[in-house]
Each structure stands twice: as C-alpha cells, then as structure tokens.
Amino acid sequence: MALEFKVLKESTECSARLGQIKTPHGVIETPVFMPVGTQATVKAMTPEEVRDLGAQIILSNTYHLYLRPGHKLIEEAGGLHKFMNWHKPILTDSGGFQVFSLNDLRKITEDGVEFRSHIDGSTHFISPEKSIEIQNSLGADIIMCFDECTPYPADYEYVKESMERTSRWAKRCKDYHENWDKQALFGIVQGGMYKDLREKSVKDILDIGFPGYAIGGLSVGEPLELMCEMLDFTTPMLPKDKPRYLMGVGTPDYLFEAVIRGIDMADCVLPTRIARNGTVMTSQGRLTIRNAEYKNDFNKLDPECDCYTCTNYTRAYIRHLFNVNEILGARLATIHNLYFLLKLMGNIREAIRQDRLMEYREEFYKKYGYIK
C-alpha cells in the first residue's frame, strides 16, 4: 500500500491526535496543513522555498493540470514530482471542487461532469474514471475521488441526490484505480449541513473502503459554529486508524477547531491568496499591509516571527512593494503567511504532544483577537 497511517498520541482533552503518514515520497507529521499549488506551483514560491518554509506536502489540481499543460505531458515528463521538482508528498484534488466553483460553466450528469474551460470555453468531460486516469498520470502520493462539493445553502433534496451520486462515483473511482502501491485513493464524505445525509454518506464511503477519508462540502460559506457542529457529528463516525482530511480550511480558528475535532489534514488557498492581495496573518491578528498606517512602520510584519521576510524586511518596505505592484511584495507576504500557518501547525502538534492543546488555543485566540 502507498500509505501507512499511525496515531502516535491522542489528546486526553479533546479528539485531537498526533500522527504520521508514510507515503512513497516521505513521512508527514499530522495534523498537517497543505499549501495549495494549483497549477504545479505554489504561486510565487520555488519548491525549495516551500520546503524550507516547513511544508511537508502540497496540493495540486487535476482539472487545471488536465487543461494545461495536459496530464499526458506531465506523465511524459516523469510525473508531477519530477516535472515541478518537488520531491516530497503531493496530493491532487480530483476536480470535484471545480464542479462547485465553475458553477455556471458545467453540467452534471450521472456519468460525469461536462465543463466549459474557464480558459478558452472549450468543452471537456470529466467522469470519475477520467479523473482517476488523470491523477494516475500526474502520480501524486494521495489522490482524491471525484465528487461534487455541494454549495451552501442547498436544499435537502438536492444535497441528497448529490451525495448519493458522489457515493456512486466513489465506487467507480475505487474500481478504476489500479496502482495502489504508489497512490493512495481517499474517499470523500458529503451531505451538506444535513446530519442524516452525512451519516448516510459516511456509511456509503466506509462500505466502499479507502486508506483515508476526507470531509468535503464544509468551509463553503457556512458559519464556523455550523462547521463545528457538522464535524462534531461526522468525525467520530470515521475510523480512528485512517487519516481524516478536512478540505478547504485555512484560517487559524478553523484549523484549531478542526484539529480539536480529530482532523489530521487540511488545505487551503487562503494564506497564499490573501498574501498576494496584501493581507498577512500575524500572532496579533490579520493586517492589510497596504494600509496607510504602515507607511512609516519600520517594524517587521509580526514581532514574534522569525521567517525570512520578518528577519529581513519592514512593514513600510513591503507596503511600498504592494503599492508599486512589485512581484517581491507578493513573494515576501506569501513566504510569511505560509511560514506562519506551517509554524502554527507545528505548535499545534507540539501542544498535542504535551497535552495542552486547549490552553494553547486559548492563548492564541486571545492574541490573535478571536476572543477578547
């Protein structure tokens, strides 16, 4: 098997656990945050930089790489790892999120999804089998079942049909996938915000059986409390000896709350995207570095940070770079945000090890400004 998961320690105060995932490209310490490199690159970063920031695994995207440069080309290049010179683990998303995000450019049928390319309008058809075929060519360590990420809000009947189709698609994905020794295929639980549908989805996906399980369809605009409620309900139904991956989560509070509820993996474009638009996360909360108040501020972004950006550059300089639209601004902010979140996850792992996660969360929330 391509994946081995081991729980090293369970928290006595909550459902958090410390673990280890072994993949063909190395070991991942969990809970882990996975930076997103949609188009075979974490935007603005070299793979070496991403590695040095502490990333253990990155996520890339089936839909985008299928469109450009094409999965066959990447296969010809020797696979995604070699193509992009990233030799640690990779996870590819199945294209399922694009079923959600390209809402007005796609048509869902039982067989699969017809997409109109967001690039040139050309039509493409991705079925569960096609998604697996593409992901096999890309060669990521962990690949995902082709699903539909249902929107929020959505009515019961729609979510039910969607979830049941996702279950049928999961079976097809598993049947089609072959090289289990190199690539672990994860199943995805859906069901929107309806508990009975979540329960049914978990049952379906567990019946099919996968080396890891993802929870999809959360973090799609619902309030944090609702996501927590769904996690409280869903996560305990997932087996303890398999990794649990919450898709699309990337703010510190969502990450804390997810880990506390037993999540081992999460990914999000947020830290890199907001960095490109001039927002950084600091130990004292978010700040928009473009703002005038930083014009003459010669301190580092975060007084407690020791990343490359913070040890070398000031707020005033980074603000200047954004104001004159220089690429370096995006790079420095991305370096900082990724480092911040990866370090946070490291601290969370350490807190679990010391069995003081709740205390650490309290400290962090107070400083960050989530609670007063």
Add this chain to the structure above:
RNA sequence: GUGGAUAUGGCCUAGUUGGUUAAGGCGCCAGAUUGUGGCUCUGGAGAUCAUGGGUUCGAAUCCCAUUAUCCACC
C-alpha cells in the same frame, strides 16, 4: 507684441442643442478572499466645474474681462 486654443476633485478625461444631488479611469482611504481564478473583487472620501462680472426662471455649458498654460507668427 499679434492671432489661435485650452482651463472640470491629487492626475487624466466625459459632460450631447444651457435644465434634477457634475460621470468615469488612475491615485488615495478602507474592507473582502476558505479543496479555482497572481496584478482580483466590494465599498468610501474627495470638485463652490481657473477668477471676477453679465445674460437667463435656470450655466461647467452662452457673452465680457482678468489670470495661467500651450501653439503659430512678428
């Protein structure tokens, strides 16, 4: 010196035959961003329409003068 043209928020402009709270872009200020989308999106502030006078029920729009700038000529 003579002739001509232009003067609209910090900058560049739109304002149709004079008619409600002068429009837009850039810049400025602030916010957003959650398994897509690197120069994105959403708000906001800011103009007594060069100055003075006149015509008119009503003028950024018409007339006169002044000032400034630009062009051509002597």
